Amino acid sequence: xxxxQAPATRRARTDxxxxxxxxxxxxxxxxxPILHDVMAEFGYIxxxxxxxxxxxxxxxxxxxxxxxxxxxxxRTTAPPDHTVALCRGEACQAVGAEALYAAARAAAATxxxxxxxEVEQVFCYGNCALGPSGTIDGRLFGRLDEDRLTALTQxxxx
Amino acid sequence: xxxxxxxxxxxxxxxxVGADEVAAALSAxxxxxxxxxxxxxxxAEPLVEVESDxxxxxxxxxxxxxxxxxxxxxxxxxxxxGVVDDHPWLSGQQRVSFARVGLVEPTSLSxxxxxxxxxxxxxxxxxxxxxxxxxxxxxxxxxRGGAGFPAGIKWRTVAERDAPQKFVCCxxxxxxxxxxxxxxxxxxxxxxxxxxxxxxxxxxxxxxGYVYVRSEYPHAVATLRHxxxxxxxxxxxxxxxxxxxxxxxxxxxxxxxxxxCGEESSMLDSLEGKRxxxxxxxxxxxxxxxxxxxxxxxxxxxLCAVPAIxxxxxxxxxxxxxxxxxxxxxxxxxxxxxxxxIVELPFGVTLRELVEDWGGxxxxxxxxxxxxxxxxxxxxxxxxxxxTPMDYEEFAGIEAMVGHGGIVVFDDTVDMARMARFxxxxxxxxxxxxxxxxxxxxxxxxxxxxxxLAGRNVEANLTLINDLCETMTKxxxxxxxxxxxxxxxxxxxxxxxxxxxxxxxxxxx
Numbered sequence: 001x002x003x004x005q006a007p008a009t010r011r012a013r014t015d016x017x018x019x020x021x022x023x024x025x026x027x028x029x030x031x032x033p034i035l036h037d038v039m040a041e042f043g044y045i046x047x048x049x050x051x052x053x054x055x056x057x058x059x060x061x062x063x064x065x066x067x068x069x070x071x072x073x074x075r076t077t078a079p080p081d082h083t084v085a086l087c088r089g090e091a092c093q094a095v096g097a098e099a100l101y102a103a104a105r106a107a108a109a110t111x112x113x114x115x116x117x118e119v120e121q122v123f124c125y126g127n128c129a130l131g132p133s134g135t136i137d138g139r140l141f142g143r144l145d146e147d148r149l150t151a152l153t154q155x156x157x158x
Numbered sequence: 159x160x161x162x163x164x165x166x167x168x169x170x171x172x173x174x175v176g177a178d179e180v181a182a183a184l185s186a187x188x189x190x191x192x193x194x195x196x197x198x199x200x201x202a203e204p205l206v207e208v209e210s211d212x213x214x215x216x217x218x219x220x221x222x223x224x225x226x227x228x229x230x231x232x233x234x235x236x237x238x239x240g241v242v243d244d245h246p247w248l249s250g251q252q253r254v255s256f257a258r259v260g261l262v263e264p265t266s267l268s269x270x271x272x273x274x275x276x277x278x279x280x281x282x283x284x285x286x287x288x289x290x291x292x293x294x295x296x297x298x299x300x301x302r303g304g305a306g307f308p309a310g311i312k313w314r315t316v317a318e319r320d321a322p323q324k325f326v327c328c329x330x331x332x333x334x335x336x337x338x339x340x341x342x343x344x345x346x347x348x349x350x351x352x353x354x355x356x357x358x359x360x361x362x363x364x365x366x367g368y369v370y371v372r373s374e375y376p377h378a379v380a381t382l383r384h385x386x387x388x389x390x391x392x393x394x395x396x397x398x399x400x401x402x403x404x405x406x407x408x409x410x411x412x413x414x415x416x417x418x419c420g421e422e423s424s425m426l427d428s429l430e431g432k433r434x435x436x437x438x439x440x441x442x443x444x445x446x447x448x449x450x451x452x453x454x455x456x457x458x459x460x461l462c463a464v465p466a467i468x469x470x471x472x473x474x475x476x477x478x479x480x481x482x483x484x485x486x487x488x489x490x491x492x493x494x495x496x497x498x499x500i501v502e503l504p505f506g507v508t509l510r511e512l513v514e515d516w517g518g519x520x521x522x523x524x525x526x527x528x529x530x531x532x533x534x535x536x537x538x539x540x541x542x543x544x545x546t547p548m549d550y551e552e553f554a555g556i557e558a559m560v561g562h563g564g565i566v567v568f569d570d571t572v573d574m575a576r577m578a579r580f581x582x583x584x585x586x587x588x589x590x591x592x593x594x595x596x597x598x599x600x601x602x603x604x605x606x607x608x609x610x611l612a613g614r615n616v617e618a619n620l621t622l623i624n625d626l627c628e629t630m631t632k633x634x635x636x637x638x639x640x641x642x643x644x645x646x647x648x649x650x651x652x653x654x655x656x657x658x659x660x661x662x663x664x665x666x667x
Contacts, residue, residue, distance in 0.1 A: 028449065031431030036412060063432075070433040070590075072415030073373050089335025090530055091566045093580070094493030095521065123417060123584065125374050126338035127171050128566065129200035129491060129498025138376075142174035 010048060016041060017049045021056035031057065031067055035074055044075040081116030082156055084108070084149065085135045088121045091128035096145075100132050103146050112150070114157040162189045162229050165207040165214065167260065169196035169345050170377040171338070176221065177204040183222035189229055195346015197260035198500030199247055207242055216242040247516065252478070253502045254486045255462045256339075259346035265385050267392055270349045276394065278465030282357045283402045290361040291317050294464065296472030298484030303329055303420075303457030304532060304561040305637070306483075306550045312454060315444040316362040319452035324364040326355055326454045327429065327447070328461055330371045330378070331413055331420035334533025336564035339488040339500060340458035344371075344378045347462075348385035352408060354461035356399055357468055359406040362454050367408045370425050373415055383410050417588035421636045422455045424590060435590045436636045457562070459488055479505035483549040483560075491517045493530075493566035503548075510544035513567055524569035528577075528653070532561020534584055535641035537648035538574065557648065559641075574653035575660070578623075578646045579607035585642040596639025599630040603646070613660040620650070620657060 020037045024030040034053055038045050045068050054064045068074045086092075086101045101121060108119040127133040130142030136152050166172070166181040184191050184206070199205055202218035208231055216239035217228045227235045239245050253259075262269040270276070282290045295310030316324060328351065332340040344351055355367045371379050386408055389395045397405050416434045418424045423437035426448050447453025463485060467475045476484045483505035489512055491498045496518035513519070513529060520526055528538045537558035539546070546552055553560045568577075582603030591597045603626055609619045627643035634640040650657060 029429050029431035032411065032414065032428060036414070066433050067431065070416065070435075071413075074414055087335075090534060090577070090580070091336040091492040091564075093577075094566055094568045094572065122374065123588070124333055124335045125170075125174075126332060126341040127174050128336045128338055128493065128564070129495065130171055130175055130203065131493070133174065140170055140174040142171060 014048055014052050017052045018056055021053045043079045044077055080118035082137055084119045085122045087125055087133045089124040092131035092133055095131045097132040104149055113153040163209040164189045165192050165194045167196040168193040171200050172196050172203040175203050179222055180204045180220050183225050187225050195259045195264050200499035201497040213241040251502050252486055254466050255488055256502045259343055264346050264348055264381055267388055275349055278468030279353050279356050282360055282468045283400055287361050293472040297467045297475040299463055302459035309460050312444055313362055316452045316454045321452050324452045325448045326358045326364045326367040328355060328369040328458060329425055329455055330369050330458050331425060333417040333420045334562055334564055336492040336566035337490050337533060337562045339490050341375050341378050343462050345381050348382045350462045350465055352389050354464040356406050357464050358454055360404050365405045368429055369410045372413045379412055418590040418638055435592045481549055487563045489563045489565055491565050494520045494522055494569050495567040496521050505549050506547050508545050508547050520569040522569045526567055527570040527572050528568045530566040532559040533564050535644055536561045537644050540652040574649040574656040575611055578649040581642055581645040593635040595630045595633035599626055610657055
């Protein structure tokens with residue numbers, strides 16, 4: 001949260017964001033690559049980042065905010081410690097993805113995957129012949145089931 | 159004795175079931191490990207090949223525990239496939255676009271050259287721009303992204319525009335569930351796409367190309383970026399492609415989790431750094447596309463068909479296929495299927511041959527109940543329609559679509575009313591929100607389907623669903639809202655029992 005940060009930290013972050021935006025300025029349509037770079041650097045895009053990017057690119061804050069809020073990948077809060085993302089596309093549903101997703105949500109809610117774990121839905125990883133598919137902290141897995149999810153999340157719980 | 163040479167795919171699908179662990183175990187056991195793309199037999203992944211006097215012999219579903227038997231080429235191993243090239247699942251295919259995928263090291267330029275790489279580009283650069291366009295027209299190639307628009311006509315439209323700047327954009331936002339051919343060709347043979355784009359750039363007079371890749375494909379992004387760097391180093395891209403004086407610069411841009419950016423005008427807006435909202439047409443992108451300039455937008459598979467077309471001539475490509483569906487289609491077998499993967503064949507093969515002969519029926523062993531063809535916006539095809547040949551017009555004739563060639567199999571446990579609800583739900587999540595029929599229609603569709611699923615006022619609510627489908631079909635700006643009714647209506651048409659008298663049926667169970 002912005003309010004919790006010391007002014008010096010906030011200034012440092014804004015400087016980094018401005019440098020990222022400035023480095024991309026000569027690209028055509030640079031906003032998406034800039035937002036990806038900020039995500040890669042900080043894990044999320046906060047209000048002050050939006051203001052800084054808008055200033056560098058000479059866009060309105062609303063324009064930049066509109067883009068940030070349109071795309072699922074752009075977070076505006078700090079990411080969770082661990083993310084389990086499960087595919088709910090039709091191909092994965094054909095092999096039980098809905099039940100797996102429901103079970104994973106329930107498991108995360110009761111803390112079975114440990115604290116700070118978020119379970120989210122994704123539509124398609126292009127792994128449709130080896131479903132159900134999902135990523136665990138960004139790494140792709142196929143032929144998933146409940147036991148495998150429990151085993152794979154064990155790593156950060158032990 | 160020289161070490162055993164093995165091949166382990168680095169395709170994301172193979173990695174998802176442990177290919178890296180297998181590769182590491184092979185290295186530790188003293189084998190030489192080379193990394194290829196997937197041969198397309200995804201059911202067999204991780205599929206390890208061992209070089210032998212007879213050729214590359216394969217082992218299916220290899221785990222680190224299997225390594226000693228694999229390295230000894232133990233033909234009694236349950237996963238032993240024999241010489242992979244001779245395996246009927248592969249030898250029965252006719253690979254044109256996927257000819258190199260799985261055979262070569264994806265980012266080896268020398269390997270690409272050895273396997274007929276750059277022949278198309280070299281020939282194109284020896285021809286006039288207009289002649290290259292006409293070669294594509296003669297091939298009969300239609301857009302492989304789903305819409306099936308004649309590629310040559312699109313190329314001609316862009317080529318004939320007189321403008322100081324034109325662009326070629328590759329739509330690699332492969333978001334349809336059940337499709338993965340774009341990903342696999344880029345991960346397994348990225349130079350083919352680069353070559354196709356360079357040819358396109360020359361033909362239409364564009365000096366800059368953009369590949370728009372979805373963020374769910376990080377492996378493809380990395381492979382493609384690496385391949386582009388190599389192509390620049392060796393002079394296939396840049397200010398003077400192959401010493402011909404032709405300039406073509408190629409850039410990769412990554413999406414951010416928006417299905418709608420697979421719609422070409424949304425993709426262009428996203429490339430411009432905007433919200434990925436659909437544009438009203440006209441003007442078409444060929445007239446006014448990226449930053450208002452004439453822009454050729456083609457799918458990955460469309461552009462990947464181009465090098466072979468230029469190398470062997472459009473007429474040779476048009477010999478394949480049937481009717482107005484010419485050339486090969488890269489079919490993708492997915493979902494509840496025993497042998498899923500890539501099957502490239504000329505148009506005209508029947509859906510039954512694909513699902514039963516190549517796919518081997520369901521993975522669960524239960525009867526096939528429904529097959530969704532062409533992604534989330536494609537129809538659910540019923541078992542009595544399985545003999546329909548894969549052909550754009552034949553599929554339109556049964557109110558379905560070939561789309562991008564994705565084939566998702568469901569067994570008899572599927573609840574088609576739930577799948578209809580999901581079609582609306584998916585649309586409501588992924589709609590860009592620009593037009594009302596799509597933005598509100600999809601949300602309303604979810605609400606009404608919930609009533610149907612609860613068994614309340616089923617008949618009246620199904621009438622409402624039909625009205626809603628009509629409004630969305632006729633009133634939406636793009637295919638997202640316009641085609642969401644296709645799976646819904648096909649489910650209603652073929653499996654009415656899943657919708658009707660739902661409450662009573664639930665009680666009986």
